[in-house]
Amino acid sequence: MQSPQIFSFHGGIHPPENKVQSLQLPLGKPSLPKELVLPLGQHIGQASRPLVEVGAHVKKGQAIAINNGFLSSFLHAPTSGTIQAIESRPVAHPSGLSDICIILTPDNADEWTELEPLNDWQSVSKTDVLAFLAEKGIIGMGGAGFPTHVKLQGAHKHPLTHFIINAAECEPYITADDMLIREKTLELILGIEILQHLVEADNVVIGIEDNKPTAIAALQQIIRERQSSIQVAVVPTKYPSGGEKQLIKLLTDKEVPSGQYPADIGILCQNVGTCVSVYEAIQFGRPLISRFTTLTGDALKAPQNVEVLLGTPIDHLLDYADIEDNKLSRLVMGGPMMGFTLDSANVPVVKTTNCVLAATKKELPPPNPEQACIRCGMCEQACPASLLPQQLLWFSKSQEHEKAEHYNLFDCIECGACSYVCPSSIPLVQYYRHTKAEIRDAREAAVKSDIAKQRFEARKARHEAEAAEKEAKRLARQGAAKPAAKKPAKPAPEKAAAAAAPVADDAAKKAKVDLAITKAKLKKLEKALLEAQEKEHTEEISALQLQVDAVKKDIADLEAKVAAAPAPAASKPAAPALSDEAKKAKVDVALASTKLKKAQKQLAEDPDNQELKDKVAGFAADLKAAEEKFDKLGGNAKAAPAATARPALSDEAKKAKVDVALASTKLKKAQKQLAEDPDNAEIKAKVEGFEKDLKEAEARFAKLDSAPAAATPAAKPAMSDEYKKAKVDVALASTKLKKVQKQLTEDPDNAELKAKAADFEKSLKEAEARLAGLDTAPAAQATPAAKPAMSDEYKKAKVDVALASTKLKKLQKQLAEDEQNSELQGKVVEFEKNLKDAEARLAALEAPTAAPVANSAPADNAAPAVDEDALRKLKIDAAIAKAAVKKAEKALAKAVELGSDDQDSLEQQVSKAKARAEELEQALQNGGQVANKPAEANSNGSGDAEFKERLKKQKVAAALAKAQVNKLKRQLDADPSAESLQQELSAAEQKQQEEEAKLEQLTNTQENR
Amino acid sequence: MFTVLLAIGILVALALVFGAILGYANVRFHVEGDPIVDQIDAILPQTQCGQCGHPGCRPYAEAISNGEAINRCPPGGQATVQALADLLDVEAIPLEGGEAEEPVKKVAVIREDECIGCTKCIQACPIDAILGAAKQMHTVISDECTGCDLCVEPCPVDCIDMVEVGVTSRTWSWDKPQGVGVQSAQIIATDRQTEVLH
Missing domain, CATH: 1.20.58 (Methane Monooxygenase Hydroxylase; Chain G, domain 1)
Structure with missing residues (x-):
């Protein structure tokens, strides 16, 4: 066997090794702790999902958490016991934050679950083997905790030239891999053989530093015995030769391109610990539940390596290694170069914990203060990634993220060599880490904002589509309703509008809108005030009063504005007024046609209803009249005022409704006045008058409703409904009255107004009387009456009334502005007549329609319906x-x-x-x-x-x-x-x-x- | 004399040739410039919160391109103002309202027991991040929520809270070192400094 050629990498440092301390004692086996804390996120990627419930009993090796997505892993019970909790506990993390953990209380039986080894790993498909490894919770044990099956899968995409086993263990103090190789040499070689079968690399090389002679000898012996093709490459001790990219450079002289993985150049690296756990998983079916960890540092009396169950609290291990608390100054997880300080010893060992360093103050003295960079360039000399640390420092300090990225900040392996050599004690790696995190955050934020933008735009598009659809429907309805009315109507108002000053029109519109808004506000306030008065909360009254005053002033201003806006136009010929009338006429036509349509629909449903037939005929006549008027307006503008009267009549119901609303506002105003000035006899008188009016209105309502009430014994709920209505009517009537009275005060000589005021008073009184009648009646009315329908016609008529009165009001306002205008006065009179007609019609409608409905309604069901409505x-x-x-x-x-x-x-x-x-x-x-x-x-x-x-x-x-x-x-x-x-x-x-x-x-x- | 004429002739010929090449390249490789509104819109945080007075981020981007102040985006904070200033080559001005502090990331959370199912918050959400139906409980899709605050006001029972997005061990990042003259952890070259509790 010849040893492979060794190359070298740029930079690197030679810190004191401090490895002997932990190799003095043999491998230790700490006892079971009282509880095991198993964080769900021990690996890179998504945290696992718990499979067990609190209180469940688990056996050793049983899966307690399942992978949660692709880049995730399983988790197994390190011993048998009971799941005590699944909760947030402090975990080993540089932030010192907590994370979700499964807490297992051992039962000390240490009873294994049934293990299923994968004995035929050579014959089953590689995908199945990878899936098996995933289920055994195998992750990279070198430090990053990358799920092994994912890494092996990635390696499949490229033909591999080198399969490198990382046994370098370059960081000072740590000897866990050394001990693992010594203790489990055969297992390691067998594990490597399994992995070699999975990845099919040309060369298999174990990279190991020359400061582990015992381990090297053991490896070579076993390899010789097995006549394996695995090579052992002994590399010189230099930090950080154990870095993946550095080891690759050392053994193959190839550099991993920036932003790529070793697999992209045909190389795969695995840690020795991973190889051993792969072997144990496949050979015995044993999941990853324990690991080798170095306990070292001068604060420990018995520094040593231990095989420890995952989840064992660091506390327990420190006690096992005889910690001297008074000596301990810093507790570090990992090595002194790349580890991190622990806030507390109450954190568990996880799959990636290779070392616990209990250091004295002498060992890890507090760092010197950072000084200014002197541009010595030593960091560049030390950088194993051939970066320019100084340059990166500037960019990090000035937050020039783009430039930092351009200088390959993300190729930094955070080994700390630059900080180690820096004579100015600049914590360079901290700067890089911070900047990296900032850049990552910015990227994430960009992705998120893109999504938000998309969603916002989708929503906007949807709303627009909805609006367009609605508009289309509306147009379709309109088009069907008045094909005849539209044609003659269009040119006239347009011309008129063109003739009138458009600017003035616009301003008037705006002012009107403002006025409406302010009036609504006033209404609300007045309501509150009314309540306050009822309950005699004097303080509240005064407070509300102030507000009401302010709003009133606003309204007055706005009214003045509104009045001023059309004034210039009005003083000219009759053009703007005309256009106004034309507009109104148009609205009338539209309303009339709508009504006609509705009535026709009803008629279609109920062809025998004589009343409906009559109504349809009446509406048709109205529509004709309205159209006629339109024509007239188009031809002769001055005839308009007279013509408006007819169509107005047809629209009584709607207008009346609007009127009602306006009237109620007026009433409120008067009451407010009274509240402001309780001693004012005049106002008192007025209020008294209103009250009387109110009674009258109530009476009127009673009259209106008396027909249905008499026809069927009305039920209580229906009754209350009527009652409410009556009350509203009373309020409306009194409001109307108030307004008229106000006008009257402005224009005391206006006989017409006086007459109107008298009229309103009368109606108010009627309504009040009705209300009073209702008040006494309830007991007599026993059966639930079916008032709710109240018939469509009735509603329509009411709307007509409201519309008529609105028009009337408008005219009256105009009149107030221009008292000398006899034409307007004439119009007002006419409108009033119309209004009265409409009201009469309404009353007429009410009596007959209510009766049949009431008769036909099955009494029982109606009550809850009404009640629910009210509710x-x-x-x-x-x-x-x-x-x-x-x-x-x-x-x-x-x-x-x-x-x-x-x-x-x-x-x-x-x-x-x-x-x-x-x-x-x-x-x-x-x-x-x-x-x-x-x-x-x-x-x-x-x-x-x-x-x-x-x-x-x-x-x-x-x-x-x-x-x-x-x-x-x-x-x-x-x-x-x-x-x-x-x-x-x-x-x-x-x-x-x-x-x-x-x-x-x-x-x-x-x-x- | 001939030499002079020759030189002039060659130069003229060269000028014509290069002119033709440049002209062709200008047409052939014409790049449609990225409209400024898109660039501004890319900088804005896309919370669609309307705090700038515009209905969404893009309208504000359009307004900025038409000369509106660049400091009206509270969710973006001073960083956005700075980015806009860099893009538009104008002076970075402090955020309107004078808030120097950086915006805290928040998401809306509905206290679901108290929700009466009025759908008002759903209508208010500019990015459809609230799920629910009339008279049914609503809930916020917190991954989509931009923390714009717009749903809080319409809630009639006041059951929506803006909750700070806490730092988890997965979103945590290292602090920036304090700078020159301040001690920071160095022996563990990459560490921060803390006391050990044991």
Whole structure:
């Protein structure tokens, strides 16, 4: 046997070897520790997935974790025992962080599971052998922990010229491989033969440093005995000859190109430890459950090599080697060059732990402070990868990552030779490691942001497609509805619009939008104020009042703006007004046609319904009128005002609805005024008047609803629905009234307005009366009435009313701006008439339609339906209220941060909002219970479903309560001195407990069922 | 005289030949320049959070190419400002709002017991990283979450937390050494310095 030629690599250092200490004693076998800690991520790649559950009993060698993807590995129980836990434990990692581990308590029986060796490894396919190795948890034991089967698979892609066994063990102190070769020489050679069979390399070379003469002799003897073709290459001792690339250079004079693997140039490297574990796995079926580890360092009285079970805590090993705690200054896992300091000795041995170094202060003195680079170039001389460490240092320091990469930073093997020789004590490798990590992070971030971008763009595209589809559908509907109306309508408004000043139009639009938004805000505030007034929370009232005032001012400004915007155009001929009217007319046509279509649809479903037929005829007439008007507008602009009246009539219902909404706003305003100035007799009178009006409106509603109520004995839920409606009507009526009164104050001489105000008052009073009637009636109405349908026609009529009134309002506004315009006044009168007509129609519709529906409805089913509806509404309200609370709280937090003066008011607002949210929740809860009661009573079959629903609701309630408690706690954290907060918190907690108790009760009931 | 004419003639001929070659090369090997908007967009962190006042990162990239300030991207932090400054060859300015600290990576986490299934967060998520349906529990796909914060506000029961992405042993990286004049672990050439607890 001739020894192979040895080459050399660039750089390298000769640190003190310190290997003799640990070779004085024979191989030690520590006892079983109290527990074994087995991290799931002992290898490079994905962490393994546990196969066992806590409490399970496992036998020695049983698989306890399975590979999780391609680059992953199995894990086996090192001894028999019980799985005590699967939890986060500190692991051997330079960061000192914890990771998920399986904790095994040995039962001291050390009972093997049944092992299945792979005796026919020479005949089965190589893929099967690799799979077998994977299942035995074999990974590279040199330090990186690369799964062996993956490495062998990679080697298959290229024809191999060299198969190198790495026995160099160049790092100081470590003698684990040396001891392994001495103890298991035959096993090693047999393992190499198995691997040689798998990889089929031309040459098999064991690379070993010349400081291990005993091991070299043992190897050569066995090789001679077996007449093996394996060569032993004894290389001179130089750090880091054990580096994969360096050893390849030493034995083959080939360099692994940057960014490539040894397999790419036909070379495969394996550690001796890996070879032995491969042999044991195949020959005996023994998985990787133990390894050779060096225990060394001057702090140990008995430094030695041990064969240790994976998962053994370092503590246990140090005790075994007689640690002298007072001498220990640093505990290092791995060697002194590439190892890392352990924060605690309470970490386990893993598959890659080749050395534990318990060093005294003298051995590893604290490093000198870093000094400036003197450009001596010694690092370049030492670098085994032929890099330019100095250059890399500059780039790392200045974070020029691209340049660092360009200078092949990623070829650095982090051996530490440069730092070792640096006379300025610069921790060069730390710089490189940091920069490498930064570059990797940046790459990952780039990948992630690419994905985010893709997803964002996909979402955008989807939304656009949805919008386009909707638009297309809308256009299709429109096109089908009014092919006739569209043609004549189009040119006229366009021309008119072109004639009007477009800029002014735009500004007006914007102002209007702003106005609408501000008005909505005002509405919300006023609602809150109303509640505050009801509960006589004086502080809250004043706080809210201030806000309302501000918003009102905004509205006034905006209204002025809106008024100003169209003004210049209006003062010119009649062009803009005309275009406005034309637009309105267009809308009317559209509405009329829509209505007609709907009615026709209904008619198709119910051809015998005389009423519907009448309606369809009426709608058709309306549509015709609207179209006529359009034509007229197109031809003669000045005739428009008169013409608008007709179509308006057809659209009463929708308009009325809108009107109703507007009216309610007005009502709120008046109440606010009163709150602001409680002593103002005038306002008081006004409010009284409103109240009266309200009663009237209620009365009106009672009248409207009396037909259905009389026809069928109305059920309670339906009743409550009506009641609600009536209330809303009252509110709306009073609002309307308020607005008119406001106008009246602006223009006290306007007789028309006065008349209108009187009208509204009357209607309000009616509504109130109705409400009162409903109030007293509920008991009498016993059967659940089927009001919910309320017939489509009725709804439509209502909408018409709303539209008509909207138009009216618009005109009135115009009138207010331009009082002298007699034309406008005439129009207003006409619209009012229209509105009244629409209302009358609505009333007419209501009576007959409600009656049949009520008659036909099977009484039982209707009630829950109505109730559920109400419940849902309540839920939504509650959620909204919650949101309001949140927002208010946020505002408060901000105010506190800024030290703003209005903290108090904001706090009040918050508590107010909270009160509302709670109230709603309560209502919700009650509602849920009420809703469920009849259902339970009625249907035993569907009882379970109902119950589940109830349970869900209760859960929601509990969640809401909890959310509130959390919120309050957070607030309290921010401001611990606030007593009110504490009180609130305790209240909220109580509530939460209540809710949870209820929930529990429900859950128990469910279980009992 | 002939020599002079010859020299001039040769030079002219050479000039014509090289001119023709250059002209051909210009046409043949024409490279479509990478539009600046794409380059800016590549630098932006793609959280799509809208904190810059634009609906997404690309609109902001377009705005920057039209002259908007480069310091309106809080998720990107000062590093993004620096990268943009380098790209556009303008001065790097401090991040708007004066936050010097680097942004912490966060992801949204829904407290699933408290979720009422309102789908509001789903609608708010710019990258569809929230999974759920009406009245069903929702959950965040944390691998996709960019931590943009947009789902927190719409939640009616306040059950979404922004949780810092903790460092695990797999994402941990070495600190940068303190620099000249500061002691750092050196004998173990690559080590950091810590106390040993035993």
